[in-house]
Amino acid sequence: MTTSSPPTAMAERPRLLLHNFITVDQCKELEFIHRSCGVMGYRPGVLSTTLSHLIATNCPHLILPFVSIRNRIKDLAEDFFSCHFDLFLEFTGLISWCKGASIGWHSDDNRPYLKQRDFAAVCYLNSHGKDFKGGVFHFKDGEPASIFPVVGDVLIYTADSRNIHSVDEVTEGERLTLTLWFTRDSAHDEDAKLISLLSQRLLNNEDNHSDPFLPVPASDNMYWFPHGHDQLGFDVRCARVHILGYNFCSTSKNKCETSDSSCEELLARPLQLSRGDVILGEEFANSLHALQVLPSLL
Ligand SMILES: O=C(O)CCC(=O)C(=O)O
Ligand SMILES: [Fe+2]
Known part of the structure; x- marks a missing residue:
């Protein structure tokens, strides 16, 4: 089932909420990866697991469950935003918002170093009311105005000022998402960076014969x-x-x-x-x- 807006509203505020886009089992698998590998994130009260972190801590095999989900969301974004070109993934991360975490009104490209971000996708891996309280997503203008996260739902929107949004403070539990940003700029292609990290790691392993399947903790x-x-x-x-x-x-x-x-x-x-x-x-x-x-x- 899809929730979207009428065509004019859509041009003004391009956004889409899809229910049940990923299965509960896929959400659980990503949650499990985050529980074993998550580290301090980019905001107070936020933990994250990025793909480059998984490679750096010797867990590249844990990237596999992300692959098909990333591709499906990329196809969805290319279709929905009528891109006549391939998009690149710029960032992929599991993010958990612990009690006290929130984010005020912003667009996702609102810093000079974030200008490459064209589109955002947030997949909700657990549910408001059941797994956590608070943490409701709001768009400043237009419909849908508020999104109550439900496991398996995916929200996509443009990263620019047409989609200013915020997340209420989490007051209980831990709110978990898979967050992706897309770019048109190949210089910010996450996959190229991941492949380079993977090949460096393979070369290092050849030198020191470390066990390729044992995780290495971050600092x-x-x-x-x-x-x-x-x-x-x-x-x-x-x-x-x-x-x-x-x-x-x-x-x-x-x-x-x-x-x-x-x-x-x-x-x-x-x-x-x-x-x-x-x-x-x-x-x-x-x-x-x-x-x-x-x-x-x-
Ligand atoms: O987790 C969400 O629902 C949105 C998060 C967000 O706005 C961000 O990370 O920029
Ligand atoms: Fe955001």
Whole structure:
């Protein structure tokens, strides 16, 4: 089912909301990737997983679930905006908006370094009212005026001043999206950059023979989620594993230690998982590896 506006309104404010464009299973798969790999994002209270981050942390195989979804949304945007040329993906990222996150009125090309952005697509991977509260999307003018995110829905719009929009503060839970920007400018083609990163990584792996399937954590501060004042906050990896009912513990000491000063060191080393007093048998190369495997143990 499609929600769109009459032709004149459409020319003034080109935008489209499509329901059920991606399946709930696809949304869950992307959510799982984000839960195991997400790092601090581009705004306060926002976590993100970009494709270049997946390559840099040795997880290029996790790009596969994005491929068909990206292509379908690109075809949709080319059709809807009647492009007589191929668009390029400029950015692809899973973005979660935690409690307190919001964004005021803006267009998506509103900075000199964002001028290449022509179109935006936001896929909602979870639902307002069920998974989070707040986080409603609004267009400043025209219809539809407000969008209440529903899992599987996709919203596309031009990145220019015809589509000024905002997102209300998230007041509970975590709001998750797959956000894409498209450009006409081949100099900003994300795929060309990803291919170059992939080939560099292959060359490096040839040199150091590292295991091609084990994730490498990003630097610790990328996982540090500031919360409140006075250096308060938490490590996103610990938070994820806690939510699933587990703790990280050191393999050497067979002792759980997630909250002391050695936590950051522990998270980058081989470790095990515990649940209450019970230590699970599996050993993991590091915290990200555990987070990637944990859903299959549940
Ligand atoms: O997540 C959304 O609904 C829109 C986000 C947004 O406006 C942005 O990232 O620029
Ligand atoms: Fe935006």
